[in-house]
Amino acid sequence: MSATTKTRTAAEGRTPSTPARASTAARLLGDRRLPVLVTVGLFLAMYIGGLSRYQNYGFGEPQVFLNLFIDNGYLLVAAVGATFVIMAGGIDLSVGSLIGFTTMFTAWLVERQGLPLLVVIPLALGVGAFGGFLMGYVIHNFEIQPFIVTLAGLFLFRGLCLVISKESISVSDSTVSSMAQTRVSIGLGELSIGALVAVVVVAAAFYILHYTRFGRRVYAIGGNEQSALLMGLPLGGTKIAVYTVSGFCSALAGLLFMLYIQSGDPLHAVGMELDAIAAVVIGGTLLTGGSGYVLGTLFGVLVLGLIKSIIQFEGTLSSWWTKIATGVLLGAFILIQRAMTTRKQT
Numbered sequence: 029m030s031a032t033t034k035t036r037t038a039a040e041g042r043t044p045s046t047p048a049r050a051s052t053a054a055r056l057l058g059d060r061r062l063p064v065l066v067t068v069g070l071f072l073a074m075y076i077g078g079l080s081r082y083q084n085y086g087f088g089e090p091q092v093f094l095n096l097f098i099d100n101g102y103l104l105v106a107a108v109g110a111t112f113v114i115m116a117g118g119i120d121l122s123v124g125s126l127i128g129f130t131t132m133f134t135a136w137l138v139e140r141q142g143l144p145l146l147v148v149i150p151l152a153l154g155v156g157a158f159g160g161f162l163m164g165y166v167i168h169n170f171e172i173q174p175f176i177v178t179l180a181g182l183f184l185f186r187g188l189c190l191v192i193s194k195e196s197i198s199v200s201d202s203t204v205s206s207m208a209q210t211r212v213s214i215g216l217g218e219l220s221i222g223a224l225v226a227v228v229v230v231a232a233a234f235y236i237l238h239y240t241r242f243g244r245r246v247y248a249i250g251g252n253e254q255s256a257l258l259m260g261l262p263l264g265g266t267k268i269a270v271y272t273v274s275g276f277c278s279a280l281a282g283l284l285f286m287l288y289i290q291s292g293d294p295l296h297a298v299g300m301e302l303d304a305i306a307a308v309v310i311g312g313t314l315l316t317g318g319s320g321y322v323l324g325t326l327f328g329v330l331v332l333g334l335i336k337s338i339i340q341f342e343g344t345l346s347s348w349w350t351k352i353a354t355g356v357l358l359g360a361f362i363l364i365q366r367a368m369t370t371r372k373q374t
Contacts, residue, residue, distance in 0.1 A: 042304065062368065064327070066312070067311055067327045077280060094218065101220065101225065101226035102281040102284040105225070105277050107311075107325050108330055109277025109326045110277075111311075111322050112274055115315030117316065119162075119174045120181075120271065120278075121178040123278045123297075124280065124304075125181065125189070126185045126279060127297035128296040129153075130152050130283060131297070132192045132280025134294065136193065136197060139198070140197070143162050144203070153283070154278060156282070164276070186294070189296075190350055193294070195294075198290065222287055230326050247318055249261065249318075285297060306334055310331055310361050311325040311326070312328075312361070313325065335353045335354065344364065
């Protein structure tokens with residue numbers, strides 16, 4: 029380095045390596061994989077911390093890890109549906125209410141009407157998909173904000189729960205009990221039917237979003253709706269489709285939730301739409317749309333589930349710490365997203 033360069037560097041109050049460090053930071057913030065990598069790193073750090081602290085309490089057992097899928101399978105399916113919507117630049121506040129409605133609808137048909145579960149399942153999934161389709165249709169054709177339309181859906185499905193019954197309906201059907209208690213061995217441990225369904229949904233969503241024309245449309249519309257329209261992409265059809273997918277996933281999550289607790293209740297899944305959105309954001313999907321990975325959503329759900337597990341192993345902490353930790357993580361990831369968005373704009 030010449031004397032002139034050294035003098036200029038000293039006058040500017042920086043070291044010669046400052047531009048290199050700034051360039052590295054800029055490249056890091058510009059990497060779309062950053063939020064997902066942070067989520068994976070956070071999960072690994074939390075899991076390793078749990079192993080070191082609760083080693084004598086069986087935290088390291090493989091089944092403890094698999095229980096994250098068993099206990100959060102329904103949330104994972106709901107979060108996958110929310111990922112499609114948020115990736116396309118929308119929002120769905122009806123997720124929790126639709127899950128609760130599905131539990132009530134299924135329990136009522138099975139227990140009160142005596143219909144076989146295998147007949148009820150396609151009915152429940154059809155109602156959920158149709159509800160999502162209607163919300164997507166209204167959002168696109170009437171140009172109403174998704175927040176307002178899905179908020180109406182939230183109240184509608186919660187009200188329909190109360191129309192069916194104001195009290196909880198326990199499900200004693202033998203088929204439901206058998207499916208709820210079934211465990212499938214995978215070598216290291218066992219998974220429930222709900223957990224296996226959730227894994228299949230994640231795999232299907234990964235393929236659709238990353239290897240199909242529809243998935244590319246979702247990314248394009250979420251990234252820049254006007255540009256996607258100028259490119260000739262079917263804006264309306266894609267928007268309606270993502271809300272249909274979200275409705276279908278919410279209904280499927282409701283079925284898994286019903287299997288998990290074997291009952292229907294008007295108050296089931298209150299606020300679960302917020303948990304699903306939090307998992308998606310913590311998983312690295314931008315709230316503005318156009319960027320994210322469904323595998324990030326998977327790790328977002330696992331992080332939330334791991335927080336609950338650690339609190340249970342600790343034994344002295346209130347369950348409310350789950351909400352506090354979720355809020356802190358959500359705020360941190362929103363700040364990361366803000367930094368990334370600002371970097372792109374500059």
